[in-house]
Amino acid sequence: MDELSGYLFVGAVLFVCGVICMTTKRNGIGVLMGVELVLNGANLNFVAFSRFSPLGLDGQVVALFVIVLAAAEAAVALAIALNFYNNHQTIDVDRGNELSG
Amino acid sequence: MPVILAAGNLADFFETEAQLTEPWPMIAAAVVHVALVGAFFGLPAGIGIWAERKVSGRIQDRLGPTRVGGKFGWLQSLADGMKLVQKEDLAPSAADGMLFRVAPYIVIVASITAFMVLPFSDGWVSVAMDCGLFLIFAILSLEVVGVILAGYSSGSKWALFGAMREAAQMVSYEIPMAICGLVPIVAAGSLNLGEIGEMQQGLAYNWLIFNNPCTLAGFFVYFTCATASCKRAPFDLAEAESELVAGFLTEYSGMRWSFFFLGEYASMFVVSGIATILFLGGWHDGLGIVSGLRANSQVGEYIAQILGIGIFISKASLLVLVQIWVRWTLPRLRIDQVMTTCLKYLLPISCVLFLGAIIWPLLLMGTGKTHLISPLGERVPRTAAVEKVESDLGEASGIPMDLEDLIENESSEGEAPADDSTSADHSAGDDEATDAPEEAASDSGEDK
Amino acid sequence: MAGAQLLFLLFALATCASAVMVVVSQNVVRMAFWLIISLGSTSALYFLLHADFVGATQLLVYVGGTLVLLVFGVMLTASGPHVKIKMSPAEGFLAAGVGCLFLAMIFFTVIPVANDWDEVVIRLEAQNDVTDAGGGYNALGEGNTTRPLGLSFLGTRPDKDLNSTSGTLSTGYLLPFEIVSVHLLVVLIGAAYLARAKRRVDAEEA
Incomplete structure (x- = not known):
């Protein structure tokens, strides 16, 4: 089915961009943005499969849960990032290396 | 067609009446909608800005704009807009x-x-x-x-x-x-x-x-x-x-x-x-x-x-x-x-x-109403609700006329005195549908 | 459906291009801007998939809530108006290479899935005693999914059971819904505590 593959491709691009963003950005909030992209790629797949499968709204429900949990995750991660900034005076995640022996 | 296409009936109209081929009815309908909303949106914004200036003037014991466009300065927003367009974009x-x-x-x-x-x-x-x-x-x-x-x-x-x-x-x-x-x-x-x-x-x-x-x-x-x-x-x-x-x-x-x-x-x-x-x-x-x-x-x-x-x-x-x-x-x-x-x-x-x-x-449950002021929102007694469902069923399956009339009379006794006008009748129906969930649910269940 | 395809192409391109721009930009605020465009176009894709409620939630919670929070975070942690924590060009090339390989890998897994999808649908229908072929929830009326979604959160599944021939009822999502609500409350309190705690210590030190 052509339409389905289109949505899956977009989801794949979002996912890969998110992963690259997470691995290369050194700004803590940039890493968070990468996580958001990954979650959106997954969400797009959920909704697309829900649309093109005969199984009703399961995919949409899961997508809603993902959106809510992403909001929660962003709130906690942001609080951690602010604490990190208060302790290190920077948001560069490479500076958080106290635990490396 | 997905809802987001914003066209609905208008797109169908363009497709059937104007004989346009596939992507164009949607685009034409979208353009019409955007033009309508845009015209509508430009108008109150202009009027709003003019009204703001007039009202603020009066509240502060001034006149507000008076000259542009003859009386009352009613073209003031247009003049403002032309001035702003000419300004340098920096x-x-x-x-x-x-x-x-x-x-x-x-x-x-x-x-x-x-x-x-x-x-x-x-x-x-x-x-x-x-x-x-x-x-x-x-x-x-x-x-x-x-x-x-x-x-x-x-x-x-x-x-x-x-x-x-x-x-x-x-x-x-x-x-x-x-x-x-x-x-x-x-x-x-x-x-x-x-x-x-x-x-x-x-x-x-x-x-x-x-x-x-x-x-x-x-x-x-x-x-x-x-x-x-x-x-x-x-x-x-x-x-x-x-x-x-x-x-x-x-x-x-x-x-x-x-x-x-x-x-x-x-x-x-x-x-x-x-x-x-x-x-x-x-x-x-x-x-x-x-x-x-x-x-x-x-x-x-x-x-x-x-x-x-x-x-x-x-x-x-x-x-x-x-x-x-x-x-x-x-x-x-x-x-x-x-x-x-x-x-x-x-x-x-x-x-x-x-x-x-x-x-x-x-x-409000104890009072038997769902609406204090309006005479329309009376709560339908449970028996009447059940009978109403039965009468609907009866209509569908063709129960003899006299029995159906009997049920109708009974249920309308239990219902609100909603015979003021046609409009009142309408809203009585609406109120019941929203306020008596058991009835609404069983009704729709029967429909399916 | 050519109109829908046109819109799909438009929004798919916007989504992908701005996702790439998120990775490429070095300025955090620009990253946030491109992320907003990307997530906004994703919500447009949800609307194209007849998922109105998910699309609206994406706009309200994600773009209007989470991203505003992120931009707030950027503002609170930025030492100047244009923050750049740069990475070296070599890292950039490496990341681009790995990314392309990764993307190719996913594409080659996606293609067979999409090709065999019709068979999968037939198998799913057989397994779940569902008769509605290819319609999905579309029969409920062009994306008006608010009511069935609400009912599924209350524990009943009309969207599934109305198409089913087996007579058994499906389970809904009442328990996950409750868990998520409590989880949100805990997170709210926890985030407020985390964000406040340090400031108090600062006040004592100063």
Whole structure:
């Protein structure tokens, strides 16, 4: 089915961009943005499969849960990032290396 | 065709009548819708700015604009617009050029897009969807993104402070605003703005603001929060000229500056329109004229639609006028007072109202009514409800006439004395459908 | 459906291009801007998939809430208006290479899935006693999914059971819904505590 593959491709691009963003950005909030992209790629797949499968709204429900949990995750991660900034005076995640022996 | 195509019947019309091939009916319909909304949107923004100047002038014992366009300065907005278009489009050197140029468009797009789901009369809406109210609140919440970007990219501390204040204020006021929007939703039982509007036909006591004390109080709380979320005075801390020069607008000039204002007036109209539909009867006049006309004939229905649009726009404009009046009458609050008002007072109040709206039908259970003032909202006794279902079934399966009549008589004894007029009959049906959930559920179950 | 395809192409391109721009930009605020465009276009894709409620939630919670929070975070942690924590060009090339390989890998897994999808649908229908071929929830009326979604959160599944021939009822999502609500409350309190705690220590030190 052509339409389905289109949505899956977009989801794949979002996912890969998110992963690259997470691995290369050194700004803590940039890493968070990468996580958001990954979650959106997954969400797009959920909704697309829900649309093109005969199984009703399961995919949409899961997508809603993902959106809510992403909001929660962003709130906690942001609080951690602010604490990190208060302790290190920077948001560069490479500076958080106290635990490396 | 997906709902987002915003075309609906118009696209079908272009496809069948005008014989257009596939992508073009959609595009043509979208263009027509955009042109309608655009013309409509440009008009109240212009009138709103003119009204603001006239009203503020009168409140301050001045005349306001008098010369442009002959009397009353009624072309003043056009003259302003032409002046702003001619101005140089400049960005400060300290600014982040791309974001600085894009930010006004985000604000104005967020404001105009909200018109997409705002119905102006029964069914006269570009996209009718079940989650209409939800989507409108979602779109209006995007405006703050443009404001933050504008403030941040200006490269000026005034703009940054203004944007931070604005963001904090808009994000906080959205919460009580949305919760107060839910108070009439509890009474109406639908998020579809068209359905909510139609629910309030007939006489004025059917308006949701008179449904229960919580909706009555909810209207005023909603209106306060709406004023604040449109960054209107007395909540216009973001552009408090005595402290912040002009807040996030400091570095803007010319057309980009005016985009922020067009966006502000558009969202003023949108929040007033939502208040009109949710609380003040939408496109119904409260005297039963619109619903009476509609019941008469095909032509009457069309006239009723036109009349409905006029009524809707006048009600919403009246609320816009109140916002202008408040702006020029009340002094500006301090930022801590603004935040205190929202988080310590409006938010708990709106939560209590929401809870009250849920409890209210339970309180009324003993009285046998679901509506105190309106004679239409009487609770249908359970036996009568069951009999009504049976009579519906009987109609479907062809039970003899006399038995059916008997059941009809019995159930109408149990029902409300709802024989005042045709319109009253209509709303009695609606009230039952929303207020007696057992009956509605069993009815729809039988239909399927 | 050519109109829908046109819109799909438009929004798919916007989504992908701005996702790439998120990775490429070095300025955090610009990253946030491109992320907003990307997530906004994703919500448009949800609307094209007849998922109105999910699209509206994406706009309200994600773009209007989470991203505003992120931009706030950027503002609070930025030492100047244009923050750049740069990475070296070599890292950039490496990341681009790995990314392309990764993307190619996913594409080659996606293609067979999409090709065999019709068979999968037939198998799913057989396994779940569902008769509605290819319609999905579309029969409920062009994306008006608000009511069935609300009912599924209350524990009943009309969207599934109305198409089913087996007579058994499906379970809904009442328990996950409750868990998520409690989870949100905990997160709210926890985030407020985390963000406040340090400031108090600062006040004592100063």
